[in-house]
Amino acid sequence: MLESVRQAAVIPIYDGQIYLISSRNKNRWIIPKGTIEYRHTAGETALREAWEEAGLTGSLIGEPLGSYVYQKEGKDHHVIVFVMEVHKIHEAYPESYLRKRICCNLLDALERLDDQRIKSWIETALSNRCLQGLSE
Numbered sequence: 001m002l003e004s005v006r007q008a009a010v011i012p013i014y015d016g017q018i019y020l021i022s023s024r025n026k027n028r029w030i031i032p033k034g035t036i037e038y039r040h041t042a043g044e045t046a047l048r049e050a051w052e053e054a055g056l057t058g059s060l061i062g063e064p065l066g067s068y069v070y071q072k073e074g075k076d077h078h079v080i081v082f083v084m085e086v087h088k089i090h091e092a093y094p095e096s097y098l099r100k101r102i103c104c105n106l107l108d109a110l111e112r113l114d115d116q117r118i119k120s121w122i123e124t125a126l127s128n129r130c131l132q133g134l135s136e
Contacts, residue, residue, distance in 0.1 A: 007079045008045035009033035011065075011122060012056045014086035018109040018122070021054045022100040029102070029112040032056075033079060042080040050084055054101050055093030058086040065125050068117045081121045 010032050012019040020029040032049040036042055043060050050056045061083045070077050104112065106126070113119050 003075045005075050005077045006036040006042070007033055007077055008036055008042040008049065008082065009079050009118075010046040010050045010060075010082045010084045011118075011125060012050055012054060012058070012084045012086050013061075014056075014058075014089065014103065017103045017105055019054055019056060019086065019101060019103050020109060020112060021102075024098055026100060028114050029109075030115065031113075031118055043082065046080075046082040046084065050086075051090075052094045053099060055090040055096060056084070056086045057088045057090065058084045061085050065121050068121075070117075081118075083125050 012032065019031075021032060022028070023030050032046070032053040034045060034049040034052070036045045040048075042064065046060060047057075050058070065081045065083060067078060067080045070079070102112075106122070110119050110122060113122075
């Protein structure tokens with residue numbers, strides 16, 4: 001049986017736009033995601049990752065959209081996906097030297113993302129009206 005890693009991811013929304021970040025090697029666009037640490041909730045982790053990886057602070061909107069599983073380095077990674085309303089965009093943040101950050105409309109975000117699972121969660125959020133007001 002594969003070892004399992006629990007993670008949380010967040011789709012950050014600000015003024016009808018979606019924030020994306022570059023992967024560490026800067027070759028693709030992703031959303032903030034990280035491992036849920038001992039004694040932390042998935043929601044706390046999603047907010048922490050938005051801060052550390054993208055310099056964004058805010059609040060989660062409703063319940064998680066859902067989850068997905070992927071394999072990496074011989075382990076199953078279970079990811080819980082949230083939507084976050086961004087309240088503040090910080091210029092200085094822990095991983096600013098590692099990642100690029102962009103703000104884009106819905107169609108641009110869907111075009112830039114390679115991961116079909118994340119695209120599907122954005123589309124689900126849109127159809128569930130979690131992302132009301134997103135400009136296309």
